[in-house]
Amino acid sequence: MSGQQIIKKKKKFADEPNFTEKKTYRPNDVKETGLAFVGHEISDDGKVMNQFLHYDQLYTIRHGWNSPFFKGLLDGKIMGTYCPICNDTWVPARTHCWRLNCNLEHTKWVEMPLTAKVHTWTVAGWSGRSSLKRLPIVLIYAIIGDSKVAIANELHKIKPWDVEFGMPLKIVFKPKEERIGAVTDFHFEPIDNWKPSPMNKEKERIKKLVEPVYEWVKTMK
Ligand SMILES: [Zn+2]
Known part of the structure; x- marks a missing residue:
């Protein structure tokens, strides 16, 4: 040629x-x-x-077409995308709609609310070296706003046995000068005035599993 x-x-x-x-x-x-x-x-x-x-x-x-999400983190914003045809919304963002009827429509960016709900959760009792002293860590998948997909991050300011499916959350960002445009710039917390439900058998079971982790972390230098 x-x-x-x-x-x-x-x-x-x-x-x-x-x-x-x-x-x-x-x-x-x-x-x-x-x-x-x-x-x-x-x-x-x-x-x-x-x-x-x-x-x-x-x-x-x-980051290419996903750059607005990471730039948004620097500004303390959660940016998602939506399809202008069917209005499905996603965080983490999709660059094209997933519906066959929408024929890979190019999505548009939208600033999401700083509120979410627990979709799935787990408690980490072990981690990489850099996070050992922060154990136990509550890791969740959360639905931000009306997103059709969930995003993973840490849930703070809660006892691991008090986490509930569907519980309402707020998104909390690090101070501006500490942000680097990575998902570690923010974490989730329960909304203000959220009260955990009373202890029950399942919560006791989780508490029993997690308490030794607190004790073990205290022994770390
Ligand atoms: Zn669509």
């Missing part, structure tokens, strides 16, 4: 973004092993975000 023919073909790829807003937060003591987000950059048109993950070596994660 000659060069002439290639030029005539339909342009397939987007223009290379021009990254102008760059931030570095590589810790001074970062070693050649381990995992850390060490920076990110945002293109001058605000459309694309690259994130730099050091995991034994430096990786660049191009």
Whole structure:
């Protein structure tokens, strides 16, 4: 195929973004092993975000069409997408509708409410080294707003045995200066004035399983 023919073909790829807003937060003591987000950059048109993950070596994660979600985290917002045909909404975002009738319709972005509901949950009694002292950790899948899918994150300010399916939650962000555009920028908490239901057999069972974890963590230096 000659060069002439290639030029005539339909342009397939987007223009290379021009990254102008760059931030570095590589810790001074970062070693050649381990995992850390060490920076990110945002293109001058605000459309694309690259994130730099050091995991034994430096990786660049191009968020592409999903960039608004990660940029939104920097601003303390949860961005989702919806289909303009059927109105299904998703967090984590989908770039195209999943319904066959919508023929892969390109979705639009929408700012989601900072409220959610527990869909599924579990209690972590063991973890990677960096989180051991925070155990036990309540990990949940939550439905944000009217999303059709659930997103995973930690649930704080609750005893692990008090978690309930469907319980109402709020989304709490870290202070702006600590945010890095990753899902660890936020966590879930029960809504204000939420009261757990009285203890029952199942809650007692979970409590018995979890209490040794608290004791074990106290022994850690
Ligand atoms: Zn649709």
